Amino acid sequence: MTDPSTTTLLLLGLAGLSAGFVDAVVGGGGLVQLPALLLGLPSASPVQILATNKISAICGTTVSSATYYRRIKPDPRTFGPLMGCAFVGSIGGALIGSHISDSAFDPIVAIASAALLTAAALAASYVPARRAARVNPIAALKTD
Numbered sequence: 001m002t003d004p005s006t007t008t009l010l011l012l013g014l015a016g017l018s019a020g021f022v023d024a025v026v027g028g029g030g031l032v033q034l035p036a037l038l039l040g041l042p043s044a045s046p047v048q049i050l051a052t053n054k055i056s057a058i059c060g061t062t063v064s065s066a067t068y069y070r071r072i073k074p075d076p077r078t079f080g081p082l083m084g085c086a087f088v089g090s091i092g093g094a095l096i097g098s099h100i101s102d103s104a105f106d107p108i109v110a111i112a113s114a115a116l117l118t119a120a121a122l123a124a125s126y127v128p129a130r131r132a133a134r135v136n137p138i139a140a141l142k143t144d
Contacts, residue, residue, distance in 0.1 A: 001043045012040045016056060023060050028120065030057055031113055038109060046105040050097045054090075 004012070015036030023029025030053055037049045044052075068074070100108065 001041070001048070004041060008040045012036060015040070019056070020060055023057075024064070026120075028116065029060070031116055034109060035113060038106060046100050046102060047098050049105075050094075 015033055019029035019031075019033035019036075021029070022032050033056065034049070034053050037044070037052055041049065041052075
């Protein structure tokens with residue numbers, strides 16, 4: 001793998017900041033960062049791309065989890081099994097990712113990203129529409 005240019009590194013840093021912002025606000029920052037890494041580091045292997053993407057996700061999740069734990073004080077009997085499942089899932093994902101060929105990786109990411117973005121857009125429009133449909137318009141106008 002050749003060293004990326006300074007411009008590429010700056011653009012990847014901008015994509016990382018954007019992904020962090022998206023992740024903090026609504027989640028799914030990997031949908032921003034993963035395609036940016038694929039475009040910015042075309043000669044990198046799928047495992048390198050996934051590992052780079054996952055390291056930043058781990059950092060963000062660790063900070064948000066620590067903040068949540070300090071403020072909410074959840075019961076370990078609740079989050080302990082969930083952490084175990086997440087760990088097993090991450091190991092499974094890493095094993096699957098290490099067996100994906102370079103030629104198959106880009107189309108898989110493109111299709112998965114398009115599907116997730118479509119699902120997010122549909123959910124973002126459907127949920128508010130359902131809420132608005134339950135409101136009596138006369139009652140809403142009288143309260144303003």
